[in-house]
Amino acid sequence: MKNSIFTNLYAGSSKIRQSMLCLPLFLGLMTMTVMANEADNRQVLNLSNPQRNHVLTEMRALLAGTQHILAALAKDDMAAVAEQAQTLGFNMKHKAENPLHDVLPKEFMQLGMSMHKDFDQIAADITSMKDPKHTLQQLNATMGKCVACHEIYQIQVSGLDSPKR
Ligand code: HEC
Structure with missing residues (x-):
């Protein structure tokens, strides 16, 4: 029981760490999208x-x-x-x-x-x-x-x- 809580906690924090790693990538993509939308090439x-x-x-x-x-x-x-x-x-x-x-x-x-x-x-x-x-x-x-x-x-x-x- 104790073990499984620990495992869950660990899994949870590793997910958070994973998403932290993804954040700069995500923000980078957002900036690119915004920049792409700024130029109206129609x-x-x-x-x-x-x-x-x-x-x-x-x-x-x-x-x-x-x-x-x-x-x-x-x-x-x-x-x-x-x-x-x-x-x-x-x-x-x-x-x-x-x-x-x-x-x-x-x-x-x-x-x-x-x-x-x-x-x-x-x-x-x-x-x-x-x-x-x-x-x-x-x-x-x-x-x-x-x-x-x-x-x-x-x-x-x-x-x-x-x-x-
Ligand atoms: C043949 C071209 C054409 C078609 C077909 C067309 N539109 Fe448009 N529409 C435009 C253009 C051009 C603008 C201005 C866009 C701009 O300057 O960013 C516009 C703007 C608009 C706007 C903004 C109005 C405002 O007051 O700013 C709306 C709402 C809209 N269209 C709805 C529609 C809907 C719903 C349809 C289909 C049922 C449609 N349009 C079909 C060319 C078209």
């Missing part, structure tokens, strides 16, 4: 302040809309899911991105359009299939496009505010 979209606000307003609507879709899915309210998905569909794109058509790179527009089309497809499939699992899979793939675009681009406000478009 492609810069140079926008005026109103243009930036325009894009970010659409973005916040996308985030809110995605949350609304999830809330409706959680309630198994498929009609509401379809309705919410449609508000993020191609028609939303016409409202939000058209004024910036000449400013944003072609690839950005294509990725954006493809995401909006996905939301229309989600709405269409609900009507024909009514399968929440299928909707979740589609939502997962669509959100992959949010993630992909955010990994590629950043917005910076250009010093000379170009005229409003």
Whole structure:
């Protein structure tokens, strides 16, 4: 009994010693990660302040809309899911991105359009299939496009505010 307590204590302290040894390595890795994150190497979209606000307003609507879709899915309210998905569909794109058509790179527009089309497809499939699992899979793939675009681009406000478009 005494022996086993001793063994446990010993094992415990050797674990502590092991983790102490790991600490400098851990801190070193943390510093490297922080340093890596300090440089934002994503492609810069140079926008005026109103243009930036325009894009970010659409973005916040996308985030809110995605949350609304999830809330409706959680309630198994498929009609509401379809309705919410449609508000993020191609028609939303016409409202939000058209004024910036000449400013944003072609690839950005294509990725954006493809995401909006996905939301229309989600709405269409609900009507024909009514399968929440299928909707979740589609939502997962669509959100992959949010993630992909955010990994590629950043917005910076250009010093000379170009005229409003
Ligand atoms: C075609 C490109 C693209 C797609 C697709 C895209 N975004 Fe964005 N989003 C951006 C860019 C660029 C920014 C600004 C990032 C920066 O400057 O660091 C941004 C910023 C945001 C922000 C921050 C808003 C703010 O007020 O600061 C949110 C939230 C967001 N996006 C949500 C989403 C969601 C949710 C989706 C998918 C349903 C999505 N975005 C799809 C390009 C995109």
